[in-house]
Every structure is written in C-alpha cells, then in structure tokens.
Amino acid sequence: MAEEWIVEANGLRKTYDGFEALGGLDLQVPRGSICGFLGRNGAGKTTTIKILLGMTAPASGSARVFGLDATQAQPSVEIRRRTGFVSEDKDLYDSMTVAEITRFTASFYPRWRRDLQEKYLRRFELPQERRVKALSRGMRTKLALMLALCRGAELLILDEPTSGLDPAMAEEVLQALVGHVAREEMTIFFSSHQLTEVDQIGDRIVIIDRGRAVVTGALDDLRESFRRVQLVFDGAAPAAEFRAANITRVQRNGRVISLLVSANADAVVDEARAWNPASIEVTPVTLKEIFLESIRMEGD
Secondary structure (H helix, E strand, O other): OOOOEEEEEEEEEEEEOOEEEEEEEEEEEEOOOEEEEEOOOOOOHHHHHHHHOOOOOOOEEEEEEOOEEOOOHHHHHHHHHOEEEEOOOOOOOOOOEHHHHHHHHHOOOOOOOHHHHHHHHHHOOOOOOOEHHHOOHHHHHHHHHHHHHOOOOOEEEEEOOOOOOOHHHHHHHHHHHHHHHHHHOOEEEEEEOOHHHHHHHOOEEEEEEOOEEEEEEEHHHHHHHOEEEEEEOOOOOOOOOOOOOOEEEEEEEOOEEEEEEOOOHHHHHHHHHHHOOOEEEEEEOOHHHHHHHHHHHHHO
C-alpha cells in the first residue's frame, strides 16, 4: 500500500530581499509520523512552516496539507483549523490568565478536547489563575503546547518546541508528545536544533540546507543504510577517485581515507580494495554525523 502523505511540497521557492530562503524544496511527511525537520539557522525551516500554514506564499512550487492547497486562501483556512501550531516565540496573550486563554482558545475550535485540557493542565502543573506574563519560559512553552494538543488537531507543527527548557522539562514535553501521538493518531512535524531529541522521538527526518532537502527518510532506514568506510594505508593515502554514486563525502588525512556512504557500503568496500589498503573498517554513523556531514557537503 502506498504511503499517505499528510504534508507534501514540491519545488518550493521563496526569496526575501534578494536572499533565497527556499531553493526548490521537496518535502513529504507521512500520516502518523513524528518527523524532525533539521537545518542550521537560515536554512529555510521557518519559511517552510509559514508556507504550509498559509502565512506566506511561495514564489513558485506547490504545497499541500491534508491534500489541500496551502498556497490558496480558502484551503489554508481549513489547514489551520485542522492543525495545531506552536511557534518558537510561543506567542500568547500576556494579559490573560491561564484559565482565560484556555477558554478563549477553546471557543474557536468545535472539536476542543476538554478531557485533554484537564489532563495537560494537571500534567504540566499550569497555574490557572496566574497571568501569562508572569509565567516562566518553560511554563509558557507547556501552556502553548497544551493549547495546541487540546484543539482536536490532526497535525501538530512545532518550531523549536523545547528551546530554552531545562533538560527535565524538555524530557517532560517530549514524552507528552510521544504519548499523544500514540493515543490520538496525530502527526507531528517539528523543527529543532536538538539532534538528540529528534533521535529520541522521531521516526522520520528531513535535513534542509540552503533551502533544499539534502537528506530525507525514515530514521531506521537511514541508520541502516549510512556507514562510514575507513581505509588505512601503509604509506600516504592515494588520491583515489571513487565511482560509487552513494559516497556522500571523502576525507583524506595522512594514511587514512574516510568515506561517508549513504547506501550499499559493500559495493564501496569492493571498489576500495583495488587501492590495496592495509585495512578496511565499516562502522555505523549517528544522526549527528549524518547531519553534520550533509550540511558540510552542501557548503563545500
């Protein structure tokens, strides 16, 4: 059975004052997944999110959420109705109390879940009579997340959801997200600089650099396919040229050649033997290594 994409974008381009924020981005997020959206600052993550939510229009390309055209005004309203969004700034009405902003938000969503409201108010220990402006940054984050989780959304889009949180509070938020997806059959698409958090809860990733996706796929598949192949020679490493298309990076240092391979490491090893290395070692790589090598490759 073909995978169902809840988010799908093709060839997205966007320019701000001569700066190309997106340079032909392709993106697919399967229904029911927890998809981490990774990239350095300025890579185009926030611009992508704004396009998906109909908050800005691309110069070209297409974007669909729930099968609806996110670049058109009326469908984008329906997308926002069915989506929970938490921005990096955690924008909230400072003058309201927690109870007031909860009632205010609930009034806009016919599918508001009062059972979840009570659950997350207790779990996050949110003081209902305290004004938003008096909340700590961590409490603001948990309030924003509670408001998003309770609206009966099918998709949750988060922009740096744990930024500024201490490790204990970040872990609490992450576990809440995992549990919510498991119970409510929701899809989560979240941007983050925290690779360990993406590795912990994500089942799919998209790495974006210079406005284009450079790595995308299920995390388990990427862990299985990516390998580092290290060749050690008796003397200086030769200026070997490799033909395999799945070699994403080659580094030479003295007697050693190190290759990052995105698939079929056995074929690369077979090719490497022609250079008569003294030893060949094949090892798995971490998500951090995949990320760093991918953006370095694009930046070279």
